[in-house]
Amino acid sequence: MKAKIIGIFVCMLLMTSVVPVVSDINFIKNNIDKTMDENNAVISEDEIFISEIYYAGSADFENDFVEFQIWDDNSQTIDITDWYITTYDGDIEYLPYVTGLEQFDYVAIRMGTGTDDLDASDGSATIFLDRTDSMLDVPGDEVGLYTENDELVDFVRYGGGNGDPVLGGWSNSDSGAFSPDTTLSIQMHDYDRDDSSNWLCAPPTEAEPNVVEWLMDLDKGLYYQIHNGNNHPVNLSGYPAVPPDLFRIFDETASGLSPAEINTIREWLNHTYDLMNDSGLGTPQTATDGKVHVHINETNRAPSGVAGSGTKAGHIWVWLGDLSNRNESIMAKESIEHEQVHLVQYNNRGDYGDYEKWSDLEGMAEYWGTEITMDNFDLTFDEYLEIHDEVYSRVGSGYRWNRFLENPDRNFFDDWLKPKDWPSGQEALDHYWANHMLLRYIRYILGELGEEKIKHIFRVRNATSGIEGIIDAINKAFEEEGLSDRFIDIFINWTIWLWETYGLKITLVLDETLDGSVERILENGKLNPWGTDYERVNVSENNITKINFTGQNFKDYAITLVKKKKDGTFENETHRFSGSKVIVVPAGYVEIIIIKRQLGCSFEWDYTINITSMVPFIIEDFEFGLPSDWIIFDYLEDGYTWTDENPGERSPEGGCYGKFMICDSDWAGFENYLLEELWTPSIDCSEATSVYLDFSQYYSHLAEDYAYVDVSNDGGSTWIPVVSYYTCIMGKESIDISDEAVGFSDVRIRWVYDDKGMWAWYWMVDNIMVYGNINDPPNAPIIDGPTSGTAGTSYTYTFISSDPEGDQVSYYIEWGDGDITDWTGFQPSGEPYSTSHVWSEQGAYIIKGKAMDTNGEESDWGTLTVTMPRNRATNTPFLNFLHNFLTGHPTLFPTLRRLLEL
Numbered sequence: 056m057k058a059k060i061i062g063i064f065v066c067m068l069l070m071t072s073v074v075p076v077v078s079d080i081n082f083i084k085n086n087i088d089k090t091m092d093e094n095n096a097v098i099s100e101d102e103i104f105i106s107e108i109y110y111a112g113s114a115d116f117e118n119d120f121v122e123f124q125i126w127d128d129n130s131q132t133i134d135i136t137d138w139y140i141t142t143y144d145g146d147i148e149y150l151p152y153v154t155g156l157e158q159f160d161y162v163a164i165r166m167g168t169g170t171d172d173l174d175a176s177d178g179s180a181t182i183f184l185d186r187t188d189s190m191l192d193v194p195g196d197e198v199g200l201y202t203e204n205d206e207l208v209d210f211v212r213y214g215g216g217n218g219d220p221v222l223g224g225w226s227n228s229d230s231g232a233f234s235p236d237t238t239l240s241i242q243m244h245d246y247d248r249d250d251s252s253n254w255l256c257a258p259p260t261e262a263e264p265n266v267v268e269w270l271m272d273l274d275k276g277l278y279y280q281i282h283n284g285n286n287h288p289v290n291l292s293g294y295p296a297v298p299p300d301l302f303r304i305f306d307e308t309a310s311g312l313s314p315a316e317i318n319t320i321r322e323w324l325n326h327t328y329d330l331m332n333d334s335g336l337g338t339p340q341t342a343t344d345g346k347v348h349v350h351i352n353e354t355n356r357a358p359s360g361v362a363g364s365g366t367k368a369g370h371i372w373v374w375l376g377d378l379s380n381r382n383e384s385i386m387a388k389e390s391i392e393h394e395q396v397h398l399v400q401y402n403n404r405g406d407y408g409d410y411e412k413w414s415d416l417e418g419m420a421e422y423w424g425t426e427i428t429m430d431n432f433d434l435t436f437d438e439y440l441e442i443h444d445e446v447y448s449r450v451g452s453g454y455r456w457n458r459f460l461e462n463p464d465r466n467f468f469d470d471w472l473k474p475k476d477w478p479s480g481q482e483a484l485d486h487y488w489a490n491h492m493l494l495r496y497i498r499y500i501l502g503e504l505g506e507e508k509i510k511h512i513f514r515v516r517n518a519t520s521g522i523e524g525i526i527d528a529i530n531k532a533f534e535e536e537g538l539s540d541r542f543i544d545i546f547i548n549w550t551i552w553l554w555e556t557y558g559l560k561i562t563l564v565l566d567e568t569l570d571g572s573v574e575r576i577l578e579n580g581k582l583n584p585w586g587t588d589y590e591r592v593n594v595s596e597n598n599i600t601k602i603n604f605t606g607q608n609f610k611d612y613a614i615t616l617v618k619k620k621k622d623g624t625f626e627n628e629t630h631r632f633s634g635s636k637v638i639v640v641p642a643g644y645v646e647i648i649i650i651k652r653q654l655g656c657s658f659e660w661d662y663t664i665n666i667t668s669m670v671p672f673i674i675e676d677f678e679f680g681l682p683s684d685w686i687i688f689d690y691l692e693d694g695y696t697w698t699d700e701n702p703g704e705r706s707p708e709g710g711c712y713g714k715f716m717i718c719d720s721d722w723a724g725f726e727n728y729l730l731e732e733l734w735t736p737s738i739d740c741s742e743a744t745s746v747y748l749d750f751s752q753y754y755s756h757l758a759e760d761y762a763y764v765d766v767s768n769d770g771g772s773t774w775i776p777v778v779s780y781y782t783c784i785m786g787k788e789s790i791d792i793s794d795e796a797v798g799f800s801d802v803r804i805r806w807v808y809d810d811k812g813m814w815a816w817y818w819m820v821d822n823i824m825v826y827g828n829i830n831d832p833p834n835a836p837i838i839d840g841p842t843s844g845t846a847g848t849s850y851t852y853t854f855i856s857s858d859p860e861g862d863q864v865s866y867y868i869e870w871g872d873g874d875i876t877d878w879t880g881f882q883p884s885g886e887p888y889s890t891s892h893v894w895s896e897q898g899a900y901i902i903k904g905k906a907m908d909t910n911g912e913e914s915d916w917g918t919l920t921v922t923m924p925r926n927r928a929t930n931t932p933f934l935n936f937l938h939n940f941l942t943g944h945p946t947l948f949p950t951l952r953r954l955l956e957l
Contacts, residue, residue, distance in 0.1 A: 104247035109240035116189035117167025137203035143219040163262040179262035224249040245313035282350040339398030342369035393424030422497035464586040565590035569668040576666040582653035600640040603665040617648035673825040686734035695723035696731040709785030710751030715821035718808040725814035738802040746796040746827035755816035768799035831859040833906040836917035856906035858884040864906040871900030894923040
């Protein structure tokens with residue numbers, strides 16, 4: 056232990072063979088008191104300690120050195136002027152002034168000749184003693200560090216010593232650490248115990264953090280080094296994914312981790328190396344010396360150290376929390392493995408330049424770091440997530456595993472491809488958000504395609520940088536695996552899987568209901584590049600839902616509808632398109648999840664989505680054959696016409712499935728002429744304000760045949776063409792037939808196939824829907840204003856009516872005295888309309904108002920009764936008071952009240 060020399064102990068008898076070469080050595084030898092109480096030490100325990108000794112012997116004595124480290128919890132500047140070291144063998148070497156010496160700094164005292172580095176502002180200093188021999192004896196010696204006042208700062212014995220007494224709390228039985236050869240020094244790890252328990256042998260690290268080195272791969276000659284500790288000042292630029300204000304290197308320790316903790320980390324690193332090497336994923340990038348360097352530090356606030364950084368130069372920096380805590384150890388393990396995976400990625404990046412060109416940099420590191428950690432600790436993924444959130448809940452909510460679900464409309468790639476603006480806390484959180492999102496992406500691929508596909512993606516090199524490079528690499532891996540899927544397919548399916556897996560945790564941008572009072576939802580927003588929005592709309596099971604998405608021209612989008620039925624089952628449909636898209640959801644569903652994505656692009660773009668609930672007039676999928684009220688016109692009455700039997704055994708195409716209607720010229724043969732019509736039953740559109748026709752089809756065109764669709768609004772007497780086909784076409788057709796059908800009570804639609812007497816192919820039609828809006832009148836206006844007043848005075852009244860469809864409304868007002876306000880200009884639905892009126896005579900009046908929407912539908916009357924007493928000039932203030940009192944209390948003194956109104 057550190058102790059001030061205050062006693063007298065005669066040690067010359069024990070050291071008779073030692074001949075002093077410096078006069079001051081006599082003072083030291085005559086003032087040693089091994090029984091010194093540590094509380095008398097001027098330098099408190101663990102503030103400054105000898106941390107490394109390198110002794111090569113006479114062959115290389117100039118490189119021999121003693122290193123000590125500053126540990127000053129109060130960040131005091133240390134002045135070591137005239138401090139000295141001795142080996143108690145008649146030698147004292149005084150130390151010069153070193154500037155900027157403070158906590159975590161290292162000072163190396165070299166035996167040989169050189170130029171002193173006496174500026175410790177970079178974390179270290181080196182002092183050359185210019186000796187002609189070494190102070191350090193081989194194989195063992197004692198070393199003491201003293202202040203200018205002859206106070207013992209620290210004492211170390213190594214190699215059994217050379218016969219001098221032990222000081223500072225060392226035991227006589229403790230021989231100290233021993234270096235087996237001249238390539239290694241002895242180094243202290245963890246805090247100073249005044250014994251050899253925390254001393255290990257490793258390659259010299261003069262004026263730097265101590266290391267532990269081992270041979271990782273004999274065949275490859277690959278060494279790993281753990282650097283235990285860090286120099287001051289601590290520069291966190293570029294590291295790590297935790298706000299830097301949580302960091303202070305070490306916690307109650309002066310040299311980082313203990314030998315036992317270092318051994319644990321060695322086992323972790325070995326486990327990862329073997330797993331990745333055996334899996335064919337490659338080996339890590341090494342530094343210029345051919346080694347992998349792992350820099351380990353502790354923090355003062357667990358678990359803030361569960362973070363780190365890996366570099367292309369073969370170095371890893373990792374900040375650790377409390378390794379005695381199992382959960383924090385698990386997160387520390389994941390952090391170390393994540394960074395080690397980065398080194399493997401960097402080593403496999405090929406000749407394409409920057410590491411950003413390596414496919415899926417963060418997602419792969421997060422996936423393999425997590426998988427290796429779960430394997431090492433025998434955890435399930437759910438158990439890992441629970442531990443993760445328990446640990447990181449002590450850092451802040453921003454690091455929760457599911458945080459990214461709260462804002463899913465983020466660029467899928469941007470947060471981990473863009474440069475990190477450390478130590479900005481938000482950039483750190485963004486990066487961390489991206490890690491978790493990408494891990495789930497990789498785990499989705501794992502579940503869908505298997506781990507071998509993930510390994511293949513990991514090994515693929517891409518020749519371009521940024522997002523495009525990643526996409527190209529993943530596509531290349533899929534292609535090499537013989538898969539038809541590409542990145543966009545995986546991305547779309549992944550966002551659906553997120554909803555299926557985490558739906559209740561995902562933040563919705565819209566959560567509304569289309570019911571009798573709300574029949575339209577209009578939403579405006581923005582989508583980020585590779586971003587995703589989730590929204591929910593509860594709908595009427597009996598209505599059709601029309602979704603009109605308007606995006607930017609020439610920009611690519613994907614919309615998935617997750618449609619829920621009343622029995623709880625779900626159906627999915629996905630639409631990929633450029634610009635805009637109209638999607639119609641048939642009746643039979645009670646909830647629709649709309650998943651919107653912007654595929655690619657460099658900027659966020661505006662979009663508008665209009666969701667409308669519509670009334671179905673006809674919904675027919677022919678699963679039970681042709682309904683009896685449908686009509687077929689067989690031109691030659693030869694049986695070769697529209698049928699649901701599929702006589703030519705055609706495969707369903709274009710959205711047709713199950714049973715469908717088909718007119719098959721090829722099946723009928725060359726000699727039969729087909730001019731065949733399929734009619735709907737009569738449709739009453741007299742109350743409709745809009746009518747739409749949707750159907751699925753596959754028209755296989757050949758030669759001169761053609762197909763067309765007509766609408767009749769007089770029961771089939773006359774027909775209006777709406778669409779014709781002269782070439783092959785497939786898919787869903789949507790046609791606005793409002794102009795042809797709105798306001799008519801006997802609307803019919805027909806599909807006509809004409810093969811021109813040629814041997815042609817066929818036309819199949821299915822999933823026919825005719826639907827639209829039936830206009831409901833506005834609600835009766837609510838009238839608000841004074842219910843009594845004085846004749847001849849102007850009073851203001853407001854009228855409010857809401858239209859179920861959200862149409863604008865106009866007001867018609869009767870004031871009860873013969874005056875009328877004719878239909879006003881149209882007002883927004885639900886907004887008040889105000890106007891004034893004067894009743895010239897006393898009496899009771901009923902105000903009546905009704906509203907009309909833009910379709911001409913009128914509401915019921917709204918009413919309000921008002922009373923206007925006579926305005927008498929002879930009224931006195933007392934009579935006015937009495938009149939007002941009786942007006943407010945109509946049941947009191949009715950006779951007097953009537954007299955006042957005469």
